Amino acid sequence: MLITDWTRQALAAMLDDLRAAVELETHSYDKVMLVKGLRAIRALAVEHLGTPDEEVLHDGGSHGDILELTYEGTAPGTVLVLCHYDTVWPTGTLAEWPFALVDGKATGPGVFDMKTGLVQAIWALRGLRELGLPHPGVRFLFNGDEEIGSPTSRPYIEDASEDALASLVFEASLDGALKTARKGVGLFNVSVTGVEAHAGLNPDAGASAIHALAEIVTTLARAGSREHGTTVNVGLITGGTGRNVAAGQASCGIDVRVTDPTEMGRIDDVFATLKVSDPRVSISATGDWNRPPMTPNAASRRLFKEAREVAAGFGWLLEEASVGGASDGNFVSALGRPVLDGMGAVGDGAHARHEHVLVEHIPERTALTMGLITALA
Secondary structure, three states, rough: OOHHHHHHHHHHHHHHHHHHHOOOEEOOOOOHHHHHHHHHHHHHHHHHHOOOOOEEEEOOOOOEEEEEEEEOOOOEEEEEEOOOOOOOOOOOHHHHHOOOOEEOOOEEOOHHHHHHHHHHHHHHHHHHHOOOOOEEEEEEEOOOOOOOOOOOOOHHHOOOOOOOOOOHHHHHHHHOOOEEEEEEOOOEEEEEEEEEEEEOOOOOOOOOOHHHHHHHHHEEEEEEOOHOOOOEEEEEEEEOOOOOEEEEEEEEEEEEEOOOHHHHHHHHHHHOOOOOOOOOEEEEEEEEEEOOEEEHHHHHHHHHHHHHHHHHHHHOOOOOEEEEEOOOOHHHHOOOOEEEEEEOEEEEEOOOOOOEEEEHHHHHHHHHHHHHOOOOO
């Protein structure tokens, strides 16, 4: 049987698994539901693949735990499969936005980012086994903190990718294209302390932290560089205690994205040298780089070429894309190791209410994974 015939026949069962995965809400900050969700994911893997040859559970602390399941292959080496199971959607979202199949689309919280990819990954290994195709070992790493920057899982991802033939990230595709480049992400906070005073009775005695922060926001906005692919977004602002009070405190939260790794140093200097016009105001900048840029290295370029040849064998043209969002693939790429991202769903609406997956592409994407893994044998 051809790979594509097998994946088309498996679609109905895959959709059943997808429904079950989406209906287990796994918000990044709900530890109870994350634990429940990871148990269900393990059960799904065991149902389709049997007891793993190796299993390790890493404590995620207040975040989702990290589960590594390794299945031996029929050829040397191991392929690392990265799947996060947390979503941005708070527990309870499902009650007002249930999983649904409508007009060829699957919708529901987390269906695109990235529970379809997770289901496809498990079924891809099942397909390789059922069809008796040669394949390296497969190590699944399921983490529950990707949407908040993978603070706990990062070292486990880096360790697991060290000896892998390839790392495949099952984030959603960009209209079917694999993601071979991603921006790096910096998360920063700036706090300003001023001098409180009555805005009407004694305005000159005050040094408004909010007014000072407005100067800082302008400085930060100007620090972006479209030429270098750098964006600086001040996404959160808080401060003040009343309309008639010169604010004593104000703060802002900033998201920085960089394509060029050298831009990280320049942005660091911007935060280190922030100044305002009123000397009575003090400034504190904190934060760090959450993920380095994912820039195509030689090993990843070879891996994409392999994937493109596999797709061509199925009669498909596989494209590549560079995107502004980051993923766990950034960590692997920064170490110079082969990685392909966007192996997951075709659809749209990540982190939005129109999040959906195009069902017709699920068999195709599963077949692509199967073809690539067997090619690595």
